[in-house]
Amino acid sequence: MxxxxxxxxxxxxxxxxxxxxxxxxxxxxxxxxxxxxxxxxxxxxxxxxxxxxxxxxxxxxxxxxxxxxxxxxxxxxxxxxxxxxLDELAAQPEHTHPSPEHCSEILEALVTIDRLLHGLPVNVRRALLMRRLDGMSYRAIAEELGVSISSVEKYIARALQSCLQAAQELER
Missing domain, CATH: 1.10.1740 (Rna Polymerase Sigma Factor; Chain: A)
Incomplete structure (x- = not known):
């Protein structure tokens, strides 16, 4: 020392x-x-x-x-x-519940994803979620956010790039 x-x-x-x-x-x-x-x-x-x-x-x-x-x-x-x-898991049939170890892995992944998403600017995060979770078109997202389609394309690209970087960091 x-x-x-x-x-x-x-x-x-x-x-x-x-x-x-x-x-x-x-x-x-x-x-x-x-x-x-x-x-x-x-x-x-x-x-x-x-x-x-x-x-x-x-x-x-x-x-x-x-x-x-x-x-x-x-x-x-x-x-x-x-x-x-846990609320979502409780709503599923019991025979489909994952093992406690797998539940722990899923929770860690969810927390990591949440941390990543909250690190993104608001419009970037919203655009990604609207596209991936709601299946909205770029045009609909643009209207919802009050931006151009080009901006939505950039938002989605930025969000996906962040996701890719996070996945690469997790592999290391």
């Missing part, structure tokens, strides 16, 4: 010591569950570690809050996706 890594470790330990209990209380108020809050506290510091750069002491709480709120949004989004999947 070099001097830089050692200094980073010491700064992280101090940051954790100074803010862990406050961050835990902050998350517990929003989640109503100490176990989920503890998980998100750890995820917050893990996210911070993965960046390899710590905030200035005067900005620590704001920085930790921003990371924690992002993780909260991810958690709520994941829960919403999981509930929608």
């Amino acid at each position: 070099n001097a830089r890594d050692s200094a980073l470790q010491q700064q992280m330990a101090q940051l954790y010591h100074d803010h862990q209990s406050w961050l835990s209380a902050f998350l517990q108020r929003r989640l109503g569950c100490s176990h989920s809050a503890a998980d998100l506290v750890q995820d917050t510091y893990l996210r911070l570690l993965s960046k390899g750069k710590l905030p200035e002491p005067a900005h620590s709480r704001g920085y930790l809050t921003r990371i924690a709120k992002g993780l909260l949004i991810d958690l709520y989004r994941r829960r919403r996706i999981e509930q929608a999947y």
Whole structure:
């Protein structure tokens, strides 16, 4: 371990010591569950570690809050996706239910797709969903979005390119 890594470790330990209990209380108020809050506290510091750069002491709480709120949004989004999947699964005949392992894989794929879609600009995402899920024509999408057909073509191409890149990253 070099001097830089050692200094980073010491700064992280101090940051954790100074803010862990406050961050835990902050998350517990929003989640109503100490176990989920503890998980998100750890995820917050893990996210911070993965960046390899710590905030200035005067900005620590704001920085930790921003990371924690992002993780909260991810958690709520994941829960919403999981509930929608479980509701859909419950509506299917029981003999068609996948194994628990396959359910877990499906949920991870759905969360990944959702994350990808929410990373796209609104019109790009809407155009892709209208085309793929609703089967709408480019002309109908253009009318719905109030843009040209050429714009819809560009939106769809951009969305598909993002999907392709995400699939390639998953393969690595």
